[in-house]
Amino acid sequence: MPGPAALAAAAAEGKHGERRYAKLEEDEKPLSLVLFSGTDDKLTAAAVLAVGAAAMGRPVNLLLQYYALEAFRAGNVCADHALAWEATREDSHVIRAHPGQHWSELLRQAKEVGEVNIQACALSMDMFHLKQADLDPLVDGVEGVAAFVASASDGQVVFI
Amino acid sequence: MPGPAALAAAAAEGKHGERRYAKLEEDEKPLSLVLFSGTDDKLTAAAVLAVGAAAMGRPVNLLLQYYALEAFRAGNVCADHALAWEATREDSHVIRAHPGQHWSELLRQAKEVGEVNIQACALSMDMFHLKQADLDPLVDGVEGVAAFVASASDGQVVFI
C-alpha cells in the first residue's frame, strides 16, 4: 500500500491534472467522513480517503458512530473486525493476504502529514456507555453531530 | 437523546467554534441525504444528521430509496426494522435499550425547527408498486433522482 508521499505523487500524475488543479485554492476545504461501519474493508477505504486528502493539504474530520466507534475501543483497533457481508471466502483470503498497512496505521500517517481530527459521536458514546478513556489514543475527543456538521463547513461529507 | 436546541448548543460549544462559523453564510446550502438502507441504526444516524443541520438553519432534503422507502410505509414506521448485519447480540441489546427518541420523531422535530423536505424516489415507488397514500405522512412527495440532484445544488450529498 502506498505511503502518503506516493499517494500525493499519484495525484500529481492524474491524467486530467490540469483540470483537477484548476481550483487548487478550494482544495483546502475540509473532507468530513462519518464512519458508521466497523468492518476492516470499509475502515480501510475511509483511511485511504483520509490519508489522500491529508496529503493534499486538506483538513480531514472523522466522526465515529456505532460499529466504527466500537472498532476504536482501546485494545480493539487491531482485532479482526470482519469484512462486509458480501465478501466471499475467496475475497476474504485475498484481502487479508494483501500486504497493505492497517487502517489504524494509515490514520496515524494521515495525522502526521496533515490536519486530521478524529471525534467520537457523543450520542454513540452515550449509547454504548463509553468514556474517552475507553478509546484508542487516535481519537481526539467527543463531539455532537451538530458540531460535526458545523466543522464540515461547505466541504464534502461522506458516510461510510 | 438531545433535542434540537441541545444539538445547536452543542454545535456552538464546538472547540473549533471560531473556525467553524467563519463561513456562516455558506451554511445555508442544503444538506441532501439519500436514504437507501432501512435499518433502524442507519435511519437514526440519518435523522440525527438531519435534525442537526436543520437546527443550524440549513435546508435538508431526503430522498427515500429501496429499503429506506419501505421503512416509511404507512403503519410501518415504528416497526422493528432490524439493525445492520454487523450488530452483535450485545450491540442490539445496548442499542435497543438506549432511551433516545425514535428516528421518525427526530425527523418530525427536524421539520418543526427547519426546512426539511422528504421525498420518495419515483423509481423505487414504481419498483415497489407504491403510491403516496401508501406512505407515512412524513413523506412530502415523490420525485425523480434528477430533481433531487438539482435540489442538492452545490450542498453536500450523503448516501446512507
Next chain:
Amino acid sequence: MPGPAALAAAAAEGKHGERRYAKLEEDEKPLSLVLFSGTDDKLTAAAVLAVGAAAMGRPVNLLLQYYALEAFRAGNVCADHALAWEATREDSHVIRAHPGQHWSELLRQAKEVGEVNIQACALSMDMFHLKQADLDPLVDGVEGVAAFVASASDGQVVFI
C-alpha cells in the same frame, strides 16, 4: 425505468424548480461517486445518480473499489450480484421483476449524454491482482485515491 431525457424532464418539473435552478452555473461541478458495494441494488442506485447528473450537464467521476470493482470484471457485469443483505425474499422478487434497465446500460447511457469517467481504484486492483484488461470496457482507467480526491475538486463526493 426512465431514460436520460425523461430524467432531465423530471428535474425540470421539480416543484421547487425556481430555487433549484437559481445556481445553475454551479451545477457544472463534478459529482464523484466511490462505489464500494457490488450488489445490484446499490450499483443501480449509483448508476441512476450518475445518469441524472450527466443529463444535467455535470461531469461524473466514479471510483471502483472492493466488491464494486469485482462487479466490473470483464464478463461479470451482467451476472447476478445479489442484493443488500436486508432484501427480503419478497423484495428480491419485486426488484428482479422490475423492467428497468441494467445498471451497466444506465452507465453506458450516462457516458453517451455526458462526461462520465469510470476509474478502477489502484489499491483494489493491486489487492485483487487485476489488470485493466481484466475489466469491462466501461472502465476508463486505473487511478489512485488521491487523484480521485483531486478530480472531485469541490463537487460532491458520495460513497455507495
